[in-house]
Amino acid sequence: MAPQTAPGPDRPLLDISGLKTHFDTPEGTVRAVDGVSFTVPRGKTVCVVGESGCGKSVTARSVLGLVEEPGRIVAGSIRFAGEAGDEPVDLAALDPRGTQIRAVRGGRIGMVFQEPMAALSPLYTIGDQLVEAIRLHLPLTREAARTRAVGLLKRVGIPAADKRIDAYSFQMSGGMCQRAMIAIALACDPALLIADEPTTALDVTTQARILDLLADIQADTGTSVLFITHDLGVVAEIADEVVVMYLGTVVEQGPVDxxxxxxxxxxxxxxxxxxxxxGAGARQxxxxxxxxxxxxxxxxxxxxxxxxxxxxxxxxxxxxxxxxxxxxxxxxxxCVLYGDTPAAPAAATVEGAQS
Incomplete structure (x- = not known):
């Protein structure tokens, strides 16, 4: 049973229903995402958690039509309403290379990838890449876009932004590159920010600063966040709602508490x-x-x-x-431990299973 979509301005920003993303390989069909349903409310953070190989990243990439061949969406809908009064658009039904999805991608939905050094081109300066992202969606001159880019770099906490804008990714630390990636994702004031394991490759201190940055941005702008992670400590810190995935399916979801x-x-x-x-024993x-x-x-x-x-x-x-x-x-x-399954045993409780 898919989540119910509220009518009018109370409807969720993103409503994924029955999503199936499969990969046709010589060995057969790989059902990477197999019937996923959940919503992202406006102004909230939804964390998708699970072990590696559970379909989290493929789900996130499916939203923006970024699934590489031979992957394809074979069923389900991804309904996105950028503004509260907008009629939702089914992103799953759009041509992944068409103008409609390209207008949404980077414009109304921004994405932060796990490896900023791989996502950022070493051939162009941070400013060139940021200005390109801005001018792709906004009618600004190069000078105006550069001014906006400097402001975005300052906003994400990059020091000496007016000078760092001319730096290349290999001249910056991993944490600074991730901040630059966030600036690019926020370039056009998106309604939704998708963050795919954005802190996994960072040290603990830098990770905490990136999480604080995302929280501050959300508080200032009201942007919704779809956060992909396997780190339950991060989930406890930032999530409003949690979606637990296992082997391409959602097994549990609800408010984080x-x-x-x-x-x-x-x-x-x-x-x-x-x-x-x-407090656990050293030898436990x-x-x-x-x-x-x-x-x-x-x-x-x-x-x-x-x-x-x-x-x-x-x-x-x-x-x-x-x-x-x-x-x-x-x-x-x-799970058969709940619902109307005959003779299902009572659910056990795991002591201490809490944040």
């Missing part, structure tokens, strides 16, 4: 249970999730998590994908 303090799906509980905790063994995320082409029958799940019900979890169940506190979970 509800999900962290009362996780429902066994995968969510296992993720939270594996987070190192202050770190909890882990047994097994590993299989390749999407080797997806098991039934619930995709059941081979690793300690609460799996034989003859149930290995036969059919469980339906999504709506729970109190706006949580939604896809």
């Amino acid at each position: 509800a999900v962290f303090h009362d996780p429902k799906h066994p995968y969510t509980r296992a993720l939270l249970g594996s987070v190192p905790r202050m 063994r770190l909890a882990t999730i047994r097994g590993h995320v299989p390749h999407p082409s080797e997806r098991p029958d039934g619930c995709p998590f059941h081979p690793r799940c300690d609460s799996a019900v034989a003859g149930v979890c290995d036969t059919a994908q469980p339906p999504e169940t709506a729970l109190p506190e706006r949580q939604r979970v896809r």
Whole structure:
């Protein structure tokens, strides 16, 4: 069951429903994203979490039509309403190389990539790349665009912005390059900022500064943020809502406090249970999730998590994908431990599974 879209000005900024993004390979079809549904409310931060290989980044790239061949969206909708009163546009139905999606990409939706040194061209200065992004969407002269670019670099905390604008990416630190990437993503005042693991390659101190920067920008502009990460500490710090993905599907979603303090799906509980905790003994063994995320082409029958799940019900979890169940506190979970499945055992609680 997909989230319900509110009518009129209360509708979410982004409404993803039944999204399927597949890759046709010589070995068969890889279902990287297989029926994902969630919304991004206006002015809120939604974090998508899960282990590597769960489809988080492909979901984010699908929003902007940036899935590389042989990947393609085969089903579902991505409805985006840039302004509160706008009629939503289904981005999934647009030509990924067409003018409509290019107007949205970088204009109404900005993207911050994981590796700024790879995303920024070493052949052009930071200013050249920023000015190009501005002039692509705004009717400004080069001089006016450069003035705006300097202001954006100052806004993201780059010192001596009027001089750094003429620097190349290899002349700047990783943290400064990530700030420049954020400036490019914010160049045209987007309604939505997609951040795909933007702090993973940074040291802890720089990571904290980038997170503070994103929080300040959101407070000042009201921009919505779709944040992709595997770091639950980051989620606890910045998220309003959490979407937990496993092997291309959403297994649980809801407000961050509800999900962290009362996780429902066994995968969510296992993720939270594996987070190192202050005060744990020096020799205390770190909890882990047994097994590993299989390749999407080797997806098991039934619930995709059941081979690793300690609460799996034989003859149930290995036969059919469980339906999504709506729970109190706006949580939604896809698990046979909830809903109308006959003889489903009661959900266990993981001690300490909270932020």
